[in-house]
């Protein structure tokens with residue numbers, strides 16, 4: 001018994017060794033090519049010290065396509081410009097970390113001091129209409145958070161009069177699928193204040209052996225449209241003017257030129273008096289926006 005155990009342990013460790021020995025290695029020169037490709041298409045600048053992370057993430061694509069080397073994979077992306085695989089490449093390289101009510105202090109400031117001006121902005125033309133864009137929404141926690149905050153800000157008796165739409169977009173199609181489902185593990189919905197959780201989410205029926213999940217209710221979902229939009233694309237498929245745009249925790253992946261290009265586009269896409277929200281470590285250097293607190297910027301009225 002003991003010998004068969006040690007035999008299987010030995011073969012298991014040989015197997016691990018064999019796998020590691022066979023795993024393709026990403027050369028620095030190929031790493032640079034992949035970085036350049038990602039930059040050209042989606043504008044992200046991958047740092048020098050990220051070779052191992054890129055290697056780990058792209059190895060899965062090599063395995064899926066039955067390719068032996070990263071150089072072959074680069075050919076698929078670059079020379080064959082395989083659109084489906086390019087999307088897989090973006091999915092593999094983007095970081096979709098997010099959470100409900102992320103950057104609490106910024107959102108508290110929005111809720112206490114800017115919600116009324118925002119609602120006033122929505123009523124300017126004699127109608128009650130708000131347009132919001134969560135422009136790198138990842139798995140959806142950000143637009144759902146904003147939609148819950150807007151629901152709370154509008155008096156219940158007035159909600160039916162309001163026309164509210166939140167465009168929520170991202171480059172990562174896997175994240176967008178989860179966002180559209182709107183179903184989250186119990187642990188991640190803990191970030192939602194309990195009274196809002198009770199109103200706006202429903203516990204899913206328990207499935208034996210699976211973790212507890214909650215789904216966002218239709219009253220919130222109906223305000224949100226999820227779309228695939230590349231922030232680095234030459235043009236956006238958008239005809240709306242917004243009252244608020246969120247572009248949080250994605251600027252850090254863009255260089256200064258790309259950031260400036262996006263700031264100018266957001267400026268044009270905002271109504272006068274509209275707000276732009278960036279992440280906690282994201283600042284605009286040159287801008288015609290008015291600075292509010294907590295990395296919130298306002299487009300001035302003429």
Ligand SMILES: C[S@@+](CC[C@H](N)C(=O)[O-])C[C@H]1O[C@@H](n2cnc3c(N)ncnc32)[C@H](O)[C@@H]1O
Nearest residue numbers: 042094096098136138171172230231248249250
């Ligand atoms: C770290 S998440 C931030 C999510 C959310 N905004 C937040 O603050 O919690 C960054 C997101 O930016 C997206 N992203 C990166 N490059 C993009 C691009 N060129 N166009 C659209 N989305 C992009 C990624 O797919 C990812 O979901």
